[in-house]
Amino acid sequence: MVSHGYRGLHRPGDRHRIPKRGRRRKVRPNRQTKRSCVDFGIRGRTALVAGASAGLGAAVAIALAREGVRVALAARNLERLEGVAAESKRCGAPDARAFALDLQDADSIAAMLDEVHRVFGDPEIVVLNGGGPKPGRFTEMTGADWDAAYRLLLRGMLLVLERVVAPMRERRWGRIVALTSTAVKQPIDALVLSNAFRTALVAALRTLAVEIAGDGVTVNCIATGRIETDRLRSLYGNDESKLLDAGRDVPIGRVATPDEFAPAVAFLCGEPARYITGQTISVDGGLVRGLFG
Numbered sequence: 001m002v003s004h005g006y007r008g009l010h011r012p013g014d015r016h017r018i019p020k021r022g023r024r025r026k027v028r029p030n031r032q033t034k035r036s037c038v039d040f041g042i043r044g045r046t047a048l049v050a051g052a053s054a055g056l057g058a059a060v061a062i063a064l065a066r067e068g069v070r071v072a073l074a075a076r077n078l079e080r081l082e083g084v085a086a087e088s089k090r091c092g093a094p095d096a097r098a099f100a101l102d103l104q105d106a107d108s109i110a111a112m113l114d115e116v117h118r119v120f121g122d123p124e125i126v127v128l129n130g131g132g133p134k135p136g137r138f139t140e141m142t143g144a145d146w147d148a149a150y151r152l153l154l155r156g157m158l159l160v161l162e163r164v165v166a167p168m169r170e171r172r173w174g175r176i177v178a179l180t181s182t183a184v185k186q187p188i189d190a191l192v193l194s195n196a197f198r199t200a201l202v203a204a205l206r207t208l209a210v211e212i213a214g215d216g217v218t219v220n221c222i223a224t225g226r227i228e229t230d231r232l233r234s235l236y237g238n239d240e241s242k243l244l245d246a247g248r249d250v251p252i253g254r255v256a257t258p259d260e261f262a263p264a265v266a267f268l269c270g271e272p273a274r275y276i277t278g279q280t281i282s283v284d285g286g287l288v289r290g291l292f293g
């Protein structure tokens, strides 16, 4: 079982605990397939999930595997990727496979895409995701920090898109989903690199979405709120009380698990989402307070 870095923050007695009666009905997966009852219609499609060795990327890869999608998992740490690949196989993607990728390195991106193409053909679904940039305030950043964040959050994603978009248009079917942050709707204090480059990515993808909307390819972004992963812990601290604090100003009253995040991405990759494009959808428990948050 892959943990996605989730260590069970939500204990009995926490504020968000669901009462025994009345509030929410338990949704049981289909017993035979262990999949949800909603069919996203993408069984047999091929997906490339970047940043898939942990956290949100791993959870998305497994959610797609549950839909019967053939998943290519990419990140730097091959050992952790193999663990996610094994879990994906158990969940419904028997040929799930790990590919080495460093999004900061253009040669690594090209080599990964060549290898994915050799093994799976052109990906029909691409989930753009990777690590977060160095945290900090504007006045603390150096030119090297800006360069590194540009390579990780913007250039790396654009280099992937340069290769994957044309085959999707030719096939007249494709799904691109970029995992970004609520920072693109409301800048976050002391995360200036994220605020700057994720917003640029959303603007580029909004432009792309319109350009290729007539070709059966949708392009959407997720504005991620606070999900319990290694990244969130690195920002808030490993201490459980700090993570509980991180959830207090979220209207739902807590941070989320990666498994609560991933289905939204799987939905956007699915057939029923064919008329949704150019959107940035918040999965944030109501954190962003804007009218269109």
Ligand SMILES: NC(=O)c1ccc[n+]([C@@H]2O[C@H](COP(=O)([O-])OP(=O)(O)OC[C@H]3O[C@@H](n4cnc5c(N)ncnc54)[C@H](OP(=O)(O)O)[C@@H]3O)[C@@H](O)[C@H]2O)c1
Binding pocket: 005, 050, 051, 052, 053, 054, 055, 056, 057, 058, 074, 075, 076, 077, 078, 080, 101, 102, 103, 104, 129, 130, 131, 132, 133, 152, 179, 180, 181, 182, 224, 225, 226, 227, 228, 229, 230, 231, 232
């Ligand atoms: N969790 C949240 O609450 C939250 C909120 C808003 C935004 N985000 C953003 O969403 C993204 C994913 O978050 P997460 O919480 O899942 O983070 P995470 O737990 O730190 O996972 C990051 C993933 O990206 C991979 N990665 C890091 N650097 C990479 C690189 N240079 N090339 C390729 N892959 C790389 C990591 O694998 P390797 O180390 O194996 O490469 C890992 O699989 C991050 O950009 C994060 O900042 C997260």
